[in-house]
Amino acid sequence: MQEIENHISELANGDISAMERLYARTKTAVYGMALSILRNSHDAEDVMQDTYLRVYEGSPNYQAKGKPMAWILRITRNLSLDIVRSKPAKELPLETEWLPDDGSDFSESSLDKLVLQVVISQLDEQERQIVMLHSIERLKHREIAEILEIPLGTALSKYHRSLTKLRKLLEERSK
Amino acid sequence: MSDNKHIIENRLKRAVEEATPDVLSNVLKQIETEQVVLTAKTAAAPVTDYIVDESSEQITALPAQRPRSWVWFKAIVPVAAALMIALSFWLSLNYSTQAVVAFDVNPSIELSINRSEKILKVNPRNSEADAVIGDMVLKGIDLDVAVNALVGSMVQKGYLSEINNSILITVSSEDQAKGEQMQNRLAGEIDSLLRSFSLDGAILSQVSTEYDYYAELAEQYGISPGKAALIEQLVQADPTITYDDASLLSINDLNILIEARRHQLAKVDISGHSSTKAFIGIEHAKLIAFMNVGYSGAEVKDLKTDYGYVDGKLYYKIDFQINDLFFKYEIDAGTGDILKVESERELPSVTTYDDEDKAQKTTIASTATDTTAATTAKTTAKTTEVTAAATTAKTTDTTRHTPSPSPSPSPSPSTTLSPKATARQYIGAREAENIAFRHAGVNRSEVRDLDTEFERDDGKSYYEVEFEVGDTEYEYEIDAISGKILDYDIDD
Numbered sequence: 001m002q003e004i005e006n007h008i009s010e011l012a013n014g015d016i017s018a019m020e021r022l023y024a025r026t027k028t029a030v031y032g033m034a035l036s037i038l039r040n041s042h043d044a045e046d047v048m049q050d051t052y053l054r055v056y057e058g059s060p061n062y063q064a065k066g067k068p069m070a071w072i073l074r075i076t077r078n079l080s081l082d083i084v085r086s087k088p089a090k091e092l093p094l095e096t097e098w099l100p101d102d103g104s105d106f107s108e109s110s111l112d113k114l115v116l117q118v119v120i121s122q123l124d125e126q127e128r129q130i131v132m133l134h135s136i137e138r139l140k141h142r143e144i145a146e147i148l149e150i151p152l153g154t155a156l157s158k159y160h161r162s163l164t165k166l167r168k169l170l171e172e173r174s175k
Numbered sequence: 176m177s178d179n180k181h182i183i184e185n186r187l188k189r190a191v192e193e194a195t196p197d198v199l200s201n202v203l204k205q206i207e208t209e210q211v212v213l214t215a216k217t218a219a220a221p222v223t224d225y226i227v228d229e230s231s232e233q234i235t236a237l238p239a240q241r242p243r244s245w246v247w248f249k250a251i252v253p254v255a256a257a258l259m260i261a262l263s264f265w266l267s268l269n270y271s272t273q274a275v276v277a278f279d280v281n282p283s284i285e286l287s288i289n290r291s292e293k294i295l296k297v298n299p300r301n302s303e304a305d306a307v308i309g310d311m312v313l314k315g316i317d318l319d320v321a322v323n324a325l326v327g328s329m330v331q332k333g334y335l336s337e338i339n340n341s342i343l344i345t346v347s348s349e350d351q352a353k354g355e356q357m358q359n360r361l362a363g364e365i366d367s368l369l370r371s372f373s374l375d376g377a378i379l380s381q382v383s384t385e386y387d388y389y390a391e392l393a394e395q396y397g398i399s400p401g402k403a404a405l406i407e408q409l410v411q412a413d414p415t416i417t418y419d420d421a422s423l424l425s426i427n428d429l430n431i432l433i434e435a436r437r438h439q440l441a442k443v444d445i446s447g448h449s450s451t452k453a454f455i456g457i458e459h460a461k462l463i464a465f466m467n468v469g470y471s472g473a474e475v476k477d478l479k480t481d482y483g484y485v486d487g488k489l490y491y492k493i494d495f496q497i498n499d500l501f502f503k504y505e506i507d508a509g510t511g512d513i514l515k516v517e518s519e520r521e522l523p524s525v526t527t528y529d530d531e532d533k534a535q536k537t538t539i540a541s542t543a544t545d546t547t548a549a550t551t552a553k554t555t556a557k558t559t560e561v562t563a564a565a566t567t568a569k570t571t572d573t574t575r576h577t578p579s580p581s582p583s584p585s586p587s588p589s590t591t592l593s594p595k596a597t598a599r600q601y602i603g604a605r606e607a608e609n610i611a612f613r614h615a616g617v618n619r620s621e622v623r624d625l626d627t628e629f630e631r632d633d634g635k636s637y638y639e640v641e642f643e644v645g646d647t648e649y650e651y652e653i654d655a656i657s658g659k660i661l662d663y664d665i666d667d
Contacts, residue, residue, distance in 0.1 A: 016206060023199045028188070031195040045196045052202040053209075109193065115183055116190035135184035136191055142391050152395045153418040160411060163180050170183070 004068040012059035023052060029069065029137040030076050036128035037080035039120050047083065051076045069137060070147050077129075077147065118169050127162040130155055272296070274348035274357065275386060276318065277401035279426050280334050280341070282307045284325060285399065292318040300399050306332060319364065326365055330372045333620030338453040340369075341377040341427040345401030347386040354382035358444070366446060373624075377430055377447035381405065396422035408440040409433065423487030431489060435482050452625065454508040455604045459629050460491040463511055463601065464504040470497050482508070490514055510603030601655045604629065607638035610658050611651035615665070617644045629655065637661055 004025060010018035030051050034044035054075045062071065119128055129148055133139045139147075145155040272287040272295055282303035287296040297313045299305045307328045313321045326342075329335040335342060344361050348354035362380040369376035381404060383389055389400035389407070396403065396418055406421045409429065413436060421429060430449035433440065455463075457480050465472050472478075479494040483505060493504040505515040602610075604627045612619060625642040636655035643649070652661040 016203070019203060019206065020199065023202065027199075028192050028195050032191040035191065035194070041194065041196070045198060048196070049198040049201055049205075052198070053205055056202075056206050057209075109189075112186040112190035112193065115186040116194065119187060131184075131187065132191070135187040140391055141388070142395070152392065156392060156407070156418075157410065160407075163183065166183050167180075 001066060001068055004072075005064050005066070008055070008059050008062050008068055009064070011056055012062065019052065019056065022055070026069065026072055029073060029133070032132040032136045033073050033076045033129065034080050035120070036132040037077065037125060038083060039128075043083055044080075047076060047079045050079050054079070067143070067146075069139065070143055073133070073137075073147050114173065115166070115170065118166060118173070122165065122169055123162050126150070127158050127165075130159050131162045131166070134159060274346055274354065275400075276322075276357070276361065277343075277345040277347070277399055278322075278325060278329075279343040279345070279399050279402050279405075280329055280339070281425050282329060282334050283399040283402065284308065285401075286313070286318065286321060288318050294318065294321050297321075303334060307334065322361060322364060323368060326368050327372075330369070330374065333618075333622075335369070335374065335376070337374065337623070337625055338450050339425065339427045340374060340447070340450040341379065341425075341430040343401055343405055343426045344378065344380040345383055345399075345404060346381070347383045347389075347400065349384055351382060351384055354384070358382050362444065362446065375447055375450075377427070377445065377449045379405065379426065379430060379443055379445050381408075381443045392418075398422045402426065405429065405440075405443060408443055409438065412438040412440055420484055424484060424489070425487075428484070428487075428489050432482055432484070451508075452627070453605060454489070455506075455511045455629070457491060459511065459604075460504075460506045460508070461493055463506055463513065464493045464495070464502070467504070467513060467516070468497065468502060474498070485514070507603070509605045511601050512603065601629075601636065602638075602653075602658045604638055606658065607651075607653040607655070608640050608642075610653050610660065611640040611642070611649065611663070614651070614660060614663065615644070615649050617649075621645075635661075 004022065007018040007022035007025070011022065027048070031044055031048050034047040034051070035041065038044050038047065051072065055072055058075070062068070119131055123131065126148065130144055133144045133147065134141070141155045141159065142152055144159075145152040148155065271289065273290045275285055275287050277283070277285045281301075283300040284304045284307065285298040285300060286294050287298070289295050294313045294316055297308065299308055307325060309328065311324055311328070313324070326335070329342075342365060344358060344365065346354045346358045346361070348357070358380045362378050366376060366378055369378075381401070383400070383404045386400060389403045392407070393400040393403040396406075398406075402422070405426075406416075406418060406429070409421060409432070410416050410418060413432075416432070424432070427449050430445070431451060432438075433445070434449055461472065461478070461480070465475065474497045476496045477494070479492075481492040482489050483492045484490070489508045491504075491506045491508055493502075493506065495502055500518055503515075503517040504513060506513055608619070608625065608627055612622065621644050622642045623644070625640075627638055627640045630637055630639050630652075638651075638653045638655055640651040640653060641649065646667065648666040650664040650666075652663070653659070654661055
């Protein structure tokens with residue numbers, strides 16, 4: 001996390017090249033967070049772009065507290081929720097383009113996509129966010145609870161429930 | 176599950192990595208535009224050109240500025256490096272933690288050990304643990320010796336006893352196989368140790384490969400990581416239990432719940448049975464409920480019993496049906512106090528009438544399966560009768576009772592008895608024990624072989640409390656209603 005904090009500090013000091021390093025280090029988590037809320041790649045991409053602009057703008061005011069990832073992901077979450085609030089549900093279609101075309105492709109990459117598809121289509125919004133943050137960024141449950149503003153117990157139980165659900169769904173689909 | 180979990184998580188991570196679009200160039204363009212706008216507006220200091228990498232120039236200039244090294248320094252570098260490797264290897268063998276072994280009763284103690292199973296660090300997680308450790312210096316000694324000393328101290332100080340006989344062993348190790356080996360060995364050792372103290376212990380043991388995860392959970396609930404791991408298993412097996420409630424229960428109470436509800440926890444080995452000797456017992460609790468309603472067990476249908484918990488204490492849940500009335504009782508497992516009563520209709524009031532014709536009599540059979548309940552209720556029925564008026568009202572009645580520390584007086588035959596008054600007839604086994612302990616001038620923690628039974632003799636209810644302190648045996652008979660000492664015997 002110190003590394004991310006350094007990049008933000010460099011950005012605040014006008015070192016724009018730090019954005020490349022920050023982006024490389026955080027892009028998957030930011031995109032995963034946006035995708036878990038918006039469930040389609042187009043909106044998630046927009047949010048991703050806006051997130052880094054907000055990070056750049058906010059970097060001079062960022063106070064290092066050892067939780068830079070939480071700060072960035074909160075920005076992503078708020079921007080995503082703004083889009084959810086601004087659009088009726090029907091305009092936020094569930095995207096399934098990352099699905100393997102049929103059940104015949106069992107390459108590693110297709111199986112990975114299948115997991116993502118099941119996460120996006122079968123878990124509720126909070127479950128998606130918890131599973132994404134834990135899987136991608138390996139954030140601690142306490143940090144996830146802080147970002148999502150939920151009790152730790154809820155984060156833990158939802159995480160375990162989600163993983164159990166995913167395991168069952170994936171087993172069913174592989175039959 | 177653990178393997179599957181990691182596989183799923185890794186697949187998800189790879190899929191999102193694969194799907195993540197590249198927006199960096201757009202971001203940089205927009206930042207550039209923003210900077211131009213800002214510069215034009217403020218005419219401030221020149222904007223840093225991020226294409227020029229000034230830092231790399233500094234790095235390349237550094238070697239030229241370094242002072243020259245001495246020749247002898249070059250010569251000793253390989254030797255020093257070899258020594259450092261040897262030293263770090265030795266340190267890693269002797270000073271790096273290979274496993275954390277935790278013991279939870281209520282005292283909660285963690286021992287960090289190295290590869291040779293010597294204690295590196297002792298972590299008492301609560302004040303009870305401090306009391307158990309006392310002046311003992313455990314650092315540097317063998318794990319087995321430390322376990323012996325700690326369990327002995329827990330027994331001596333009364334934390335492990337006949338009424339609280341459950342201990343949880345948690346081995347946190349990244350090596351599952353070694354962890355399991357240690358778990359089995361320690362469970363066996365502690366079982367033998369407890370037997371040597373004439374204690375039938377209940378030993379719960381588990382291996383955890385995710386110490387940090389449980390440490391985080393433990394911190395939130397003010398418990399130990401080992402207890403957190405146990406609770407997580409229990410919560411998964413029984414969704415009606417929450418972390419908040421379970422974290423307040425002792426290991427023995429958690430074990431009582433696990434046994435009573437017959438939960439199979441995949442990662443926890445349990446040997447022996449949890450003690451319920453501090454409790455009045457389910458039969459006594461049923462009796463209290465039936466007497467409170469004014470019926471014997473004979474008319475009871477659909478009787479269901481379970482444990483509930485509130486504020487870290489267990490109570491008995493007793494649900495049953497009599498005629499068309501449904502009752503739900505919550506009775507304090509330790510004291511026998513009625514905590515809560517619910518009935519689908521209004522609770523029957525219990526009244527004594529001089530003229531039998533004015534009341535609708537209820538016959539109480541003495542052929543109940545619960546002999547104690549039937550006998551007691553029959554005795555009660557000689558002086559009280561139950562009105563049927565209550566069966567007409569179609570309302571739910573819920574009464575939450577606040578237990579009284581002092582015993583209530585015996586009900587007068589001429590007064591109308593509320594359910595509350597009847598419920599408090601008995602002081603409860605624990606209070607009876609406390610009365611006996613006070614009279615004997617002993618503390619509960621000193622007591623061994625405590626045996627308390629509810630007895631009825633010639634219509635008199637009393638608790639027979641037997642226990643030993645040192646070489647002295649004590650035997651008390653305490654009136655179950657007034658708390659008066661009816662008889663006692665001290666045998667030196």
